Amino acid sequence: MKGLLRRYEHPLFVSCLAGLYGCQWRRYQRSRARPGDCCSSFALLVAAFCLTLVFLYFWGEAQNDYNDFDWWCRSSKLRCTFCFCISVMRGLIIGLYLAVLFSLYLVPLGLYSPCIKEEGTLGPAPALIGHRGAPMLAPENTLMSFEKAVEAGSEGLETDVTISFDGVPFLMHDRSLRRTTNIQEVFKNRTDTLAAMFTWAELESLNAGAWFLSHNPFGTVGSLGAEDHMRAGNQSICSLQAFLQLAAHTDKLVIFDLYRPPRGHPYRDTWIQRTLERCTGLGSGFGDVLWLPSDLRALVQEMDPELQQTSGSRLPLEELRSNHIVKLNLHYSAMSPELVRYYAAVNISTNLYVISEPWLYSLAWCTGVQSVTTNAPQLLSTMSAPLFLMTPDEYNLMWILTDVVSLMLVLTIFMFHW
Structure with missing residues (x-):
């Protein structure tokens, strides 16, 4: 317990309890405790305990008027003073309660949400970019995953690219092959070897789908049909060339990050040139490729x-223009209407990652984001409108009615107890 308090710096209330019961006031000041601290803390604790007992005793006696408790103050000013203090205390409690209650009533009326919009101001739905394909329906970064993303209505495909030891760009998010392949079965002594240190022939010999069925990362394996289940378990590592061919055939945008090979790799200093050289012979060019590596x-x-x-x-903005940047790829926590409008005004669109929940996609939609990277294209593509979309008048009416009903309920309970 003491170790947890030292490490996580719990709030003041916990620190006070630790100081009172454990004489550890100085620990939170990063110095040693003095000998008198323990005694003073214990005395303070005892005094507070005694005062609490006295208060509870007098409170109970005054409330119940038990055994003619007020005999000693019937003919004196002490009773009036005592009753006055009780009335003041009750008034303060009721006042504090009402202040908090009305604050809660007023706060929602001052809240802002991008989905509180006037009619006719909602823009088009953000385009969907499959994050490593459709990883809820198939093993990530496999051809099956990208095909499922296309079937689900994705307008773009996102992936990560690594270069093999013999110069073949392939798709792999992790630095090693342990999580998404059967490397432990095929190359037992190279389990933790970096993926870039394997040749393409070695990579092709690995199974990149069985882990998906056994680990069930999104809890969606049970929804697969028998054919998809069998196909998912027989996926292999996908090359960048095969991935780009699929994107070109289905007319989809592509965005990928490119990992630099480790030291000792033959293409450590020419990894970008090698990637472009191996993919320029596809015929359709790179017009639909969003180049992310800086x-x-x-x-x-x-x-x-x-x-x-x-x-x-x-x-x-000057640096973006000098580098001919046409799109920003940002984490969804950076989402704001002002940011989107600012860059849209200079013809720079915004993509947010990774958005897989309908409510978060709704916020991105209302914010005006042009596209989002998602793990669930099959889910978000079915949304015809943002969740909780309403006009300011509808929003205010909803909360005013809620506040009125709540106030009536509180008054009814108060009068019943009175």
Whole structure:
């Protein structure tokens, strides 16, 4: 218990209790306790306890007037003083209660939500970008996962790219292969080896789907049909080339992050050039690829101007323009209507990640975000309107009616007890 208090710095109330019962006042001041602290703390505790007993005794006696308790003050001013104090105390309690109650009534009327909008001001629904495909319906970063994302209505696909030891870009989010493959069965002595240190032939020999069925990361395996269940368990690691071919065939946007190989890797210093060289022969070009990596951005733009340069952070407007940034890829915690409008005014769109809950998607929709990265495209694509969308008049009417009903209920209970 003491270790927890020292580590997590519990609030003042807990610190006071620890000081009273454990004589540890000085611990929270980062110094040693003095010998007199324990005695003074104990005396304070005893005094508070005694006063509490006296208060409870007099309160009970005064309330019940038990055994002619007020004989000693019937003909004196002491009774009046005592009754006056009781009345004042009751008045203060009732006043404090009413103040808190009316504050609670008024607070909702001053709250702001992006989904409180005038009619006709709601923009189009944000486009859906499948986060590593549709990871609730298939193993992440596999062809099956991206195909499921396309079937669910995703307008874009998101992934992470690593380069194999022999220079083949492939899809893998983790640095190692332990979580999403059967590396422990195939290469027992290389379980913790970085994924980039395997050749493509070695990577192709691994199963990248059985873990999905056994771990059931989203609790959705039970909803798969027999055919999908069998197919999911036989997925392999996907190459970037196969991924881009699927995106080009289905006319989907692509956004990916590119991991730099570790030290000792043959392509550590040429990983970006290698990625572009291996993928430029697809025929359709890179016009639908959102290029997220910030390394060597000028070189990337020179090699392929069709790439849509994307930034993963909010940079100054001048820097965004100089780097030809056309899209921001930000965490959903950065969401705000002002931010979206500010960048939209200079033709820079905003994508938020990772949004999988309908209520959060509703906020992004009302905020005016252009697209979101999601784990649940099959769920969000079915939404025809944001949740809790209402006009300011409807919102105010709802809360005023709620406040009136609540006040009537409180008054009824108060009068009943009175």
